Amino acid sequence: MGRIIIKQERCKSCGLCLLACPKKLIKLSEKMNEQGVYPVEFSDSRNGECTGCALCAEVCPDVVIEVWR
Amino acid sequence: MKQVFRRPASLLDVPFHFCAGCHHGLIHRLVAEAIDHFELREKTIGVAGVGCAVFIYEYFDIDVLEAPHGRAPAVATGLKRVLPERIIFTYQGDGDLASIGMSEIMHTANRGENITVIFVNNTVYGMTGGQMAPTTLLGQETTTSPYGRDLQQAGYPFRMAELIASLGGASYSARVAVHNAAHVLKAKKIVRQAFEMQIKGKGFSFVEFLSACPTNWGMKPQQALARIENELIPFFPLGIFKESRE
Amino acid sequence: MEKRLFIRGNEALCRGAIKAGCRYYFGYPITPQNDIPEFFSKNLPKVEGCFIQAESEISSINMLLGAAAAGARAMTSSASPGISLMQEGISYMAGSELPGVIVNIMRSGPGLGGISASQGDYFQATRGGGHGDYRTIVLAPHSVQEMHDLAILAFDLADKYRNPVIILADAVLGQMQESMVERPLLPMSLPTKDWILTGASGRKPRLIKSLYLKEGEMERHNWKLFAKYQQMKKEEVRWETQLIEDAELIIVAFGTAARVSKSAIRIARTAGMKVGLLRPITLFPFPEEALAKIAQAGKKFLTVEMNTGQMVEDVRLAVGRPGEVFFYGHPPGSPPVPEEIWEEIKKVY
Numbered sequence: 001m002g003r004i005i006i007k008q009e010r011c012k013s014c015g016l017c018l019l020a021c022p023k024k025l026i027k028l029s030e031k032m033n034e035q036g037v038y039p040v041e042f043s044d045s046r047n048g049e050c051t052g053c054a055l056c057a058e059v060c061p062d063v064v065i066e067v068w069r
Numbered sequence: 070m071k072q073v074f075r076r077p078a079s080l081l082d083v084p085f086h087f088c089a090g091c092h093h094g095l096i097h098r099l100v101a102e103a104i105d106h107f108e109l110r111e112k113t114i115g116v117a118g119v120g121c122a123v124f125i126y127e128y129f130d131i132d133v134l135e136a137p138h139g140r141a142p143a144v145a146t147g148l149k150r151v152l153p154e155r156i157i158f159t160y161q162g163d164g165d166l167a168s169i170g171m172s173e174i175m176h177t178a179n180r181g182e183n184i185t186v187i188f189v190n191n192t193v194y195g196m197t198g199g200q201m202a203p204t205t206l207l208g209q210e211t212t213t214s215p216y217g218r219d220l221q222q223a224g225y226p227f228r229m230a231e232l233i234a235s236l237g238g239a240s241y242s243a244r245v246a247v248h249n250a251a252h253v254l255k256a257k258k259i260v261r262q263a264f265e266m267q268i269k270g271k272g273f274s275f276v277e278f279l280s281a282c283p284t285n286w287g288m289k290p291q292q293a294l295a296r297i298e299n300e301l302i303p304f305f306p307l308g309i310f311k312e313s314r315e
Numbered sequence: 316m317e318k319r320l321f322i323r324g325n326e327a328l329c330r331g332a333i334k335a336g337c338r339y340y341f342g343y344p345i346t347p348q349n350d351i352p353e354f355f356s357k358n359l360p361k362v363e364g365c366f367i368q369a370e371s372e373i374s375s376i377n378m379l380l381g382a383a384a385a386g387a388r389a390m391t392s393s394a395s396p397g398i399s400l401m402q403e404g405i406s407y408m409a410g411s412e413l414p415g416v417i418v419n420i421m422r423s424g425p426g427l428g429g430i431s432a433s434q435g436d437y438f439q440a441t442r443g444g445g446h447g448d449y450r451t452i453v454l455a456p457h458s459v460q461e462m463h464d465l466a467i468l469a470f471d472l473a474d475k476y477r478n479p480v481i482i483l484a485d486a487v488l489g490q491m492q493e494s495m496v497e498r499p500l501l502p503m504s505l506p507t508k509d510w511i512l513t514g515a516s517g518r519k520p521r522l523i524k525s526l527y528l529k530e531g532e533m534e535r536h537n538w539k540l541f542a543k544y545q546q547m548k549k550e551e552v553r554w555e556t557q558l559i560e561d562a563e564l565i566i567v568a569f570g571t572a573a574r575v576s577k578s579a580i581r582i583a584r585t586a587g588m589k590v591g592l593l594r595p596i597t598l599f600p601f602p603e604e605a606l607a608k609i610a611q612a613g614k615k616f617l618t619v620e621m622n623t624g625q626m627v628e629d630v631r632l633a634v635g636r637p638g639e640v641f642f643y644g645h646p647p648g649s650p651p652v653p654e655e656i657w658e659e660i661k662k663v664y
Binding site: 110111112126130131133134136140144145146149152156175176180 | 339341365367369370371373374375377378379380381382383384385386387389403404407411512513514515516517520521522523524525526
């Protein structure tokens with residue numbers, strides 16, 4: 001049982017977290033941030049899929065993800 | 070629920086200016102995590118090389134000294150000789166360390182100076198716009214090897230981690246990558262081991278990171294990851310090349 | 316009890332440095348200053364100091380930069396071509412406001428040149444040498460005693476101004492042996508080093524750098540450095556005069572050229588000529604006002620240098636009447652002798 005918080009204003013949309021999530025719970029947002037990029041967003045609608053493995057946070061070069069478990 | 074991943078305390082809460090998909094931010098974070106893990110923040114001094122690496126002082130909450138291009142190992146030597154109980158690390162790119170700074174890194178390692186060197190190898194000169202580096206692969210196109218790095222003209226790329234490992238004064242030399250989660254977790258352990266060598270006074274420690282430079286490789290961040298896996302790792306093998314047991 | 320020693324100039328300099336509290340030396344062998352690293356290699360360990368024979372002069376100046384940032388009194392030495400290699404490091408030290416002492420035992424040049432004494436690095440020492448708008452204080456000894464005394468002064472001035480200081484000597488001064496006394500200098504009141512890097516324990520982290528990219532920063536920094544150099548010009552000018560009061564012709568010379576000129580002046584005075592000497596001890600800041608004052612009294616000047624004309628430009632600038640400044644140059648190969656300067660005195664008197 002886990003969840004993540006993404007600092008969308010700092011996200012540069014590199015997409016590395018997208019690849020890292022074993023459950024594919026991260027996707028590109030359709031809303032642009034103030035930097036002019038489409039940041040990623042957490043989409044755990046089927047609540048409880050996220051295990052808090054933190055692999056997304058581990059690969060993020062901009063330290064924009066915080067993880068709870 | 071409790072928080073299991075947060076920004077390390079030694080990393081200032083400011084946005085990184087690096088390009089999207091650049092691994093500098095990740096590597097900065099791993100170094101900061103090691104500093105936090107051993108509670109070194111108040112006794113660490115960082116020495117910045119020149120290149121995209123020069124801005125470590127914007128991101129690390131520690132004392133930082135800026136060195137001329139290539140000279141960080143010599144500058145770090147001066148610092149460490151005066152302050153042997155402090156933790157000193159340099160943070161350098163491939164031009165800084167393996168081109169203009171080749172003499173300083175070899176001699177500093179050979180003397181066994183008890184410092185840690187973080188070497189970010191992305192096979193190009195990043196800050197200056199993508200020129201050929203000493204670690205550029207044969208055939209790789211850069212702004213100063215537009216037809217691909219040619220053996221006759223430019224020689225072979227350097228394998229720094231192996232070279233350092235061959236020197237008596239080096240206590241630890243390893244190469245890691247950070248292009249996927251499994252490698253990041255491995256790299257985290259290795260960075261810790263490198264700093265532990267310094268804490269224990271074992272001598273010179275060295276970690277080479279294979280890193281992405283999507284902008285100067287002309288690739289998107291995710292393509293850049295594939296290049297690391299398919300092109301860089303075959304030539305720059307990952308592993309620990311030297312680990313002093315004494 | 317002051318100890319009297321009969322030693323080489325290079326050794327006297329080392330002894331002065333150790334007296335001043337210098338405990339870190341980084342250097343590379345080059346003739347004619349090898350006595351310096353050799354002395355330190357033997358004697359720094361005895362005072363729990365640190366000696367490193369670095370892999371190059373480039374590495375040496377950068378080790379000095381690091382040690383200075385950590386708050387230590389540290390120095391390096393070399394001779395002309397090695398000092399050329401250090402220019403970037405010196406510029407960085409000036410830009411980062413780091414203290415340190417750099418000794419140049421001048422040999423001949425340009426290029427590989429030779430190992431005999433010269434004064435060919437005057438421009439290099441006083442006109443930057445490295446890039447950017449900076450100055451270093453330049454001290455010019457002319458005796459083994461001064462090699463000792465000015466070494467101590469160099470460390471004090473470096474700390475007072477947070478700036479590199481160059482000691483400009485030459486092969487003759489470095490190699491000659493003379494009687495000297497290991498005496499202390501008057502203690503100087505120096506600011507606390509509250510900027511050094513020691514690990515941010517119990518305080519905010521500090522940064523030492525010379526990179527300024529933000530709007531207006533670079534300009535402000537340059538004016539800040541400029542103000543420092545203006546203060547040096549006001550407070551640190553040093554020079555020696557001999558037989559100046561009634562002199563009609565004043566020789567301006569530094570270092571070994573000044574020593575030889577002193578002998579030539581004795582010959583001239585014996586022949587009834589009123590010749591005197593003004594010997595700059597600081598080449599930066601240059602004794603412009605002292606020269607200008609003498610010039611106002613309508614005197615003639617003869618600049619004597621072991622090069623083909625460098626300090627003479629500063630003499631002309633200070634004096635302001637180019638016609639009355641003569642130049643005698645003796646480029647390297649062998650030191651000048653008093654007789655040849657005496658011949659020149661006769662020509663221009």
